[in-house]
Amino acid sequence: MNRSTFLRRLAAFALLSALVLIPAEARKKASNPEPKAPKYVFYMIGDGMGFNEVYGAQNYNQVTGDGPEYINFTQFPVRTVITTFSASSLVTDSAAAGTALATGVKTYNGAIGVDNDHNPVNSVCYWAHQKGFGTGIATTVGVNHATPAAFFGHADNRNEYDKLATQLIEADFVDFAAGGGFLNEASKTGRDSKYFEDKAREAGIAVFHGKDQFRGLASHKGRVLCFNVDPDRTELKYAIDQKPGDTNLSDFVRAGIDYLYGHFAEKGFFFMVEGGKIDGAGHNDDAKCNIKETNDFHAAIDVVLAFYDQHPDETLILVTADHETGGLQLGNNYMMHPELLKSRSFSEDEINVKFRALAGVGSDRKPLPGRTVPTWEQVKAFLGEYIGLWNTIEVDEKQEAAFREMYHNAFELDEEEVVESLYSTSNRIVSDAIMYADRQAGYLWTHGSHTGSPLGLYVKGAVATEFNTCTDNTLIPQFIKRLANY
16 A cells, blocks of 8 residues: 555544534534524413313304414424413412513512512513513503513512503613503502603603504604503403404504614514413403403404515514413303304493493492382393303393392392402303303313413424423523524
8 A cells, every 4th residue: 555545544534433422412412503593572461361262253253254264373383381380379360470571580470570589680672672672561551550561670569550661661671561551559649641641752762652653653653652542541452342443452563673674674573472461351251352352362363464475584483471361161061162162242341331331330349329229121131242151142031040149139129249259350241241152152261360380382283393392481582592693
């Protein structure tokens, strides 16, 4: 063997040895390069939206044709399950869950943006801003309610609304924010939502009310707040109660995309969107309202999917919830009859407004001047018109006797019974009539509060498959931070 041949063979052997010695992980990385970081991240949170809320709405839609045949995110390519427990309980509240979803840190129930030792922790919104990305939050409830507040605020108690309103105004890392208005402590301080709107304007933040004012945000200079068309409301109406001209979640999403893409198209943005009133319908044990809120959330995600279709390789969409509300069960004696709910056109809250008018009482439930007490036949007709009892829903003799007894207590004995949930108070006869209708339709509520049930995580777009291993709510923002390079 001549020297030249020997040297060639030696070089080949050295190269082969080097390849063998390359660590397995490095070889794997070379053959499977890191996925491209998403440029536009949408974080969609359905407050109170458990599995049964999603599939109960989908089943209603498929049977009645009164909504999308498939809830869009149930068709996303990545679908997995996450746990939601807080640092203080298996059953989380929205504050602790919001903090986990925003910061990746477990905390006690009631805490906003602080850890279990009350130390402030930063959110994915803050991380994104620090790296030059645009940031936005939107919700159907107060813009400083528990879930959105966890993305910008720090408070030992979620009910410190004035403090959280001030923190949002001062949070220069939030470029766009939208919601019903500012929740406040006006009963104690006299400072209402309009007070904080004025403070926002003084800080150089533009405040807009209603979709007619949301136009042209792509070219607007400076931070923006988009609120309800009605400045006296601090949350949007339930979807089932909305009329043309009312603000809805899709209006906020369109406005947010216009603003964020208009200002941060080149760098990218992070946008959290909350369907916040699915939770309220769950607390009220109100199936039809819950279905319509879930469909409304679907509609907002449709707006996001339209953006995705234009930027499929650069967009990441995550859909999840903070907890389940109401302990919803699907099926009554092996049967579902969603069609029994189709005729109902108002939320329980709105039906109560109408019932108080029939009863001749004000919002404080005190008799109005010249009050005329309704007869049982008038109340029975009311329950038929607004809930469907005796019309589309059969009522047996035993149940009718129970309703008649409630009428007797409320109007003949003047001993009205009420049912209180977290966000509303209902007349007993209205609440029980809705619960009865729900049961007949196959929607059974365990109670009007949160449960510790695991939830769905649905993902589509850039790096979506990375979330297959996401098993707890705290991991979602950590994954986003790593994958989006925040």
